[in-house]
Amino acid sequence: MKAKIKVTLKKGVLDPQGKAIEGALGHLGFAGVEHVRQGKYFEIDVAETDKSKAMTEVKAMCEKLIANTVIENYDIELA
Amino acid sequence: MKSAVVVFPGINRERDMMLALEAVTGIAPVAIWHTDPELPKVDLVVVPGGFSYGDYLRCGAIAARSPIMTDIRAKAAKGLKVLGVCNGFQIVAEAGLLPGALVRNAHLHFVCREVKLAVENNSTFFTNRMKKGAVVSCPVAHGEGNYICDEETLKALEGEGRVVFRYTQGTNPNGAMNDIAGIVNKAGNVIGMMPHPENMIEPLHGKTDCRPLFESLLAA
Numbered sequence: 001m002k003a004k005i006k007v008t009l010k011k012g013v014l015d016p017q018g019k020a021i022e023g024a025l026g027h028l029g030f031a032g033v034e035h036v037r038q039g040k041y042f043e044i045d046v047a048e049t050d051k052s053k054a055m056t057e058v059k060a061m062c063e064k065l066i067a068n069t070v071i072e073n074y075d076i077e078l079a
Numbered sequence: 080m081k082s083a084v085v086v087f088p089g090i091n092r093e094r095d096m097m098l099a100l101e102a103v104t105g106i107a108p109v110a111i112w113h114t115d116p117e118l119p120k121v122d123l124v125v126v127p128g129g130f131s132y133g134d135y136l137r138c139g140a141i142a143a144r145s146p147i148m149t150d151i152r153a154k155a156a157k158g159l160k161v162l163g164v165c166n167g168f169q170i171v172a173e174a175g176l177l178p179g180a181l182v183r184n185a186h187l188h189f190v191c192r193e194v195k196l197a198v199e200n201n202s203t204f205f206t207n208r209m210k211k212g213a214v215v216s217c218p219v220a221h222g223e224g225n226y227i228c229d230e231e232t233l234k235a236l237e238g239e240g241r242v243v244f245r246y247t248q249g250t251n252p253n254g255a256m257n258d259i260a261g262i263v264n265k266a267g268n269v270i271g272m273m274p275h276p277e278n279m280i281e282p283l284h285g286k287t288d289c290r291p292l293f294e295s296l297l298a299a
Contacts, residue, residue: 016187065144068137070180071227
């Protein structure tokens with residue numbers, strides 16, 4: 001199965017990279033940009049074929065390494 | 080005072096740290112490779128600065144999960160003294176030995192300059208030769224030193240005197256909450272700090288302000 005994982009900064013955590021992108025979009029003339037937050041995206045192929053077992057495994061990966069849950073949230077999609 | 084310095088791929092401040100430890104304590108520290116399963120018998124382990132694993136994923140994230148960290152975590156729980164400097168602070172925070180996280184500097188720039196540090200807690204193993212409130216010069220060199228934690232943690236750190244070093248005189252180089260430059264865990268045996276005291280102990284460094292920090296190790 002393939003796990004698609006999105007890692008985003010928690011609300012309230014300052015995202016200076018997002019702010020810089022926001023500024024650059026403004027310089028390019030995109031006047032309607034209100035807010036930019038930058039995140040990370042991972043694709044992990046796992047051998048497990050049982051969806052719920054794969055989810056448990058990928059969740060553990062996120063908790064242990066992929067995300068720092070002090071500052072980040074993660075979202076898993078399995079297919 | 081026997082010490083060990085942990086070396087990960089991409090670390091580059093381990094030699095400065097080893098020289099500083101030897102210069103002040105008189106005993107050369109042991110260098111430990113990150114894949115070693117166990118620490119030798121030491122009183123202090125230092126996780127030095129650098130760019131372990133090129134800061135991939137998050138700074139300190141991969142190093143924090145390396146084999147030696149399992150032993151460091153177990154021994155720290157039993158009272159082993161741990162000092163994390165710069166990338167080492169990021170690594171011990173990622174390893175869960177200290178609360179909070181170090182994120183990208185608020186202004187996005189890498190900073191390499193001297194800051195002023197106020198010693199806020201002089202009862203730790205790394206500050207007991209300092210006067211409380213003393214201000215020392217110390218260099219910083221990092222891109223991700225912006226200390227962040229939740230409100231509850233911040234309240235605990237401040238309330239329990241666990242902010243060891245604070246940037247002062249308007250020298251906060253990274254936007255860290257409450258000007259936090261270094262903290263200690265609840266038990267008092269794990270310290271993390273972003274500045275590099277090992278680079279301010281010899282006349283050739285320009286100043287020797289941070290030498291008493293290393294001298295504190297002798298009393299601890």
